[in-house]
Amino acid sequence: MTSVATVNRPLRIGDLELSSPVLVAPMVGITDAPTRALVRELGAGLVSSEMVPADAVVRAPEAVRALLDFPQDTHPVAAQLVGADPAVMADAAQLCTARGAAAIDVNLGCPVPRVVNRGSGAALARDVRATVRVLAVLVAAVRVPVTVKMRLGWDHHSINAPELARALQDIGVAAVTVHGRTRCQKYLGSADWREIARVKEAVDIPVLGSGDVGDARVARLRIRSGMVDGVVIARGMLGNFWFVRQTVHHIATGEMLPDLNFASRIHLARRHLDMLCAYHGEGRALRTGRKYVAWTIKGCNGAARLRAMVQQLDTRERLDELFDQALRAGLGPEGWFRPAFTSGEG
Ligand SMILES: Cc1cc2nc3c(=O)[nH]c(=O)nc-3n(C[C@H](O)[C@H](O)[C@H](O)COP(=O)(O)O)c2cc1C
Structure with a gap:
């Protein structure tokens, strides 16, 4: 057992x-x-x-400018890149650090066809030597830490996360996040934390565990027992950002900390929507923010009527x-119950 x-x-x-050893996962949208922030x-x-x-x-930095904005109140923040061409990845990483990214994370886990068909994401991770070639160029190109986020392997017959993590450690990758599912599982089934722990046994750099992080007590046990160095929250916070605070506090x-009551949950959601409006402008914020509103009111009396209102949401007054x-x-x-959100991008 790891000592206190x-x-x-x-x-x-x-x-x-x-x-804190509690990270928030990259999530498209x-x-x-x-x-x-x-x-x-x-x-x-x-x-x-x-x-x-x-x-x-x-090639089109303006098109992705909003995704690569790193205001001070979000620091430290990593930029996550996906791609398979070493020179392009290195150039992109340099642009990101020039914009203030404190780390570069490489996506080696995205399962979606438009990414894997181009040899990136989970497809790149199948080939340890090709992945090492990309990461070696990237590590040499930037001064900030370079990390990766990978799955266990392509499928259950080709688990290669320990081998891949070791090879990446040897060329200077600073940490690995392991999503405890295979590419073929996408977002279904449970994440396998015993397999994540095998990666931790294989390397000396920090290993962060991802997959079904939804219980602060379990997260703490996994860190204290030495299975991982940190945990990465993803779907577990959707509709309930307070879960981040609870997990950080419990681990420390x-x-x-008690769950928020419904009024406090709505108060936090209002604050989030305020932040979205201040950043994106009201129209865009409310369109992209509808999902958060729907998750927040799930389980509320008369939810069906309120859900219809969510679809119409276009002004702050209506919100x-x-x-x-x-x-x-x-x-x-x-x-309240957790949103059933099983599909994702990365
Ligand atoms: C909507 C959504 C978008 C995601 N986008 C990314 C992404 O851009 N990059 C990435 O590495 N993983 C992405 N993921 C995967 C998560 O970071 C995380 O590894 C995965 O959801 C497993 O954690 P969970 O079971 O706690 O949700 C995404 C997941 C979801 C649900």
């Missing part, structure tokens, strides 16, 4: 010292700058942009009206 002294030592990724405020030790194609960063102190109605209606007999 080791557990209490801050997590370091290269020269970055993190305030979710981890924009204002959302990253909110989860940093709630204590996340490191946040990341969503995956951005390296060739777009190099062993105490469990306030909707949240006020939800508060008056209160939670239904089943209480």
Whole structure:
């Protein structure tokens, strides 16, 4: 068992010292700058942009400018790149660090056809030598830590995460995040944390575990028992960003902060929507923010009528009206339940 002294030592990724071993995962359509600022405020030790194609960063930087904005209140923040061409990846990484990214993370886990058919994401990770070629060029190109996010392997017959992590450690990769599913599982089935722990046994650099992080106590046990150095929250915070605060606090102190009641949950959601509006402007923020509103009011009395209102959401006034109605209606007999969000991009 890892000693408490080791557990209490801050997590370091290269020269970055993190305030907490709880990270928030890169998520397409979710981890924009204002959302990253909110989860940093709630204590996340490191946040990341969503995956951005390296060739777009190099050839059409304006098109991806918003994805690669790293305001001070989101620091430390990693830029996540996806691609397979070493020179393009290196150029893209340099552009990202020039914009203020504190680390470069390479996506080796994305399962979607438009990415794997180009030899990137989970497809690149199948070939350890090709992955090493890309990462070696990248590590030499930037001064910030370079990390990767991988799956266990392509399928259950080709688990190669320990071997890949070791090869990447040898060329200077500073940390690995392991999503405990294979490419073929996509987002289905449970993440296998015993397989994640095998990666931890294989390397000396920090290993961060991803997959079904939804219980602060379990997350703490996994760190304390030495299975991983940190945990990465993804779908577990959708509709309930407070989960980030609870996990950070529990891991640091062993105490469990109570769940938010419905009114406080709505208060936090309002604050998030305010941040989205301030950053993106009201129209865009409310369109992209509808999903958060729907997740927040799930389980509320009269949810069907309120859900119809969510579809119409286009002004701040309507949003306030909707949240006020939800508060008056209160939670239904089943209480709040987590959104069933099984599909993702990366
Ligand atoms: C909507 C959505 C978007 C995602 N986008 C990315 C991404 O851009 N890059 C990445 O490495 N992983 C991405 N992922 C995968 C997550 O980072 C995480 O590894 C995965 O969801 C497993 O964690 P979970 O079971 O706790 O959700 C995405 C997942 C979801 C649900």
